[in-house]
Amino acid sequence: MPGTTITPGNRPxxxxxxxxxxxILAGVxxxxxxxxxxxxxxxEAWIRQARAADLVTLLAVVPALAVGLWRARAGSEAGRLVxxxxxxxxxxxxxxxxFSVAINPMTPLHIAILGLSVWSLFLTVVAMAGRxxxxxxxxxxxxxxxxxxxLAVPAMFxxxxxxxxxQAITSGVGPEEVAKLGLPTNPxxxxxxxxxxxFLAVSGIAMLRGSLVSAxxxxxxxxxxxxxxxxxxxxxxxDAAAGATVxxxxxxxxxxxxxxxxxxxxxxxxPRRAVRxxxxxxxxxxRPARTTERxxx
Numbered sequence: 490m491p492g493t494t495i496t497p498g499n500r501p502x503x504x505x506x507x508x509x510x511x512x513i514l515a516g517v518x519x520x521x522x523x524x525x526x527x528x529x530x531x532x533e534a535w536i537r538q539a540r541a542a543d544l545v546t547l548l549a550v551v552p553a554l555a556v557g558l559w560r561a562r563a564g565s566e567a568g569r570l571v572x573x574x575x576x577x578x579x580x581x582x583x584x585x586x587x588f589s590v591a592i593n594p595m596t597p598l599h600i601a602i603l604g605l606s607v608w609s610l611f612l613t614v615v616a617m618a619g620r621x622x623x624x625x626x627x628x629x630x631x632x633x634x635x636x637x638x639x640l641a642v643p644a645m646f647x648x649x650x651x652x653x654x655x656q657a658i659t660s661g662v663g664p665e666e667v668a669k670l671g672l673p674t675n676p677x678x679x680x681x682x683x684x685x686x687x688f689l690a691v692s693g694i695a696m697l698r699g700s701l702v703s704a705x706x707x708x709x710x711x712x713x714x715x716x717x718x719x720x721x722x723x724x725x726x727x728d729a730a731a732g733a734t735v736x737x738x739x740x741x742x743x744x745x746x747x748x749x750x751x752x753x754x755x756x757x758x759x760p761r762r763a764v765r766x767x768x769x770x771x772x773x774x775x776r777p778a779r780t781t782e783r784x785x786x
Contacts, residue, residue: 627704
């Protein structure tokens with residue numbers, strides 16, 4: 490697609506410019522949410538969740554997007570995948586802000602961030618799909634372990650959300666957690682069941698099949714899970730600080746998911762050739778690591 494691919498030394502492409510603007514606006518919006526008193530006009534529980542998202546956006550997502558774009562300009566495929574994961578977080582988070590947070594002075598920014606992130610993500614994926622990938626990023630991922638993780642996480646949340654929806658349908662009473670937020674429904678149900686969880690499942694299936702793009706898709710999915718896990722843990726932290734009840738087993742499960750995703754992301758971001766260069770001559774005496782690609786039968 491003309492004007493959307495990146496090579497070292499080129500001017501920023503259209504999707505990268507959109508992503509950069511989204512990062513700036515997200516930083517401004519998140520800082521306002523954290524430091525401007527009475528900005529949010531929602532229930533106390535929903536305000537805590539919004540401010541937890543702002544904290545992770547400001548301290549983790551915006552820096553990850555900025556560094557990812559910077560490294561991608563230098564030709565780093567790892568940087569490109571990190572930027573995609575950060576964009577995915579912004580799309581998810583600001584879809585919630587745009588549709589479920591009461592109108593406030595930052596609402597125009599929330600809508601702008603959502604639009605910029607969606608279009609940047611779409612154009613970047615189209616550009617990447619239109620060119621062959623010779624990247625070694627993700628080649629060190631343990632294929633079966635990564636696939637099992639990327640399939641287990643969506644299965645667990647799909648069962649949990651579907652159970653809550655089914656109970657609300659049969660009883661005629663909404664989930665207690667949703668009632669505390671002061672919302673008619675939980676936007677996470679729709680975003681997860683319609684978009685996020687299928688994406689993770691497709692990534693896991695691709696890893697199992699060993700398709701050409703499976704390693705890159707897996708790294709992006711793992712990085713996205715890491716950022717989302719940090720967001721959920723931040724919500725638990727804000728709730729605990731406010732004296733709200735927090736389930737320690739749930740915290741432990743989310744913490745474990747986040748740590749596993751972070752560890753696998755770190756492994757996936759180190760290409761095999763970088764490891765071989767680090768090992769030097771000793772690499773020739775070690776057994777080659779398994780790849781995620783299938784060999785012809």
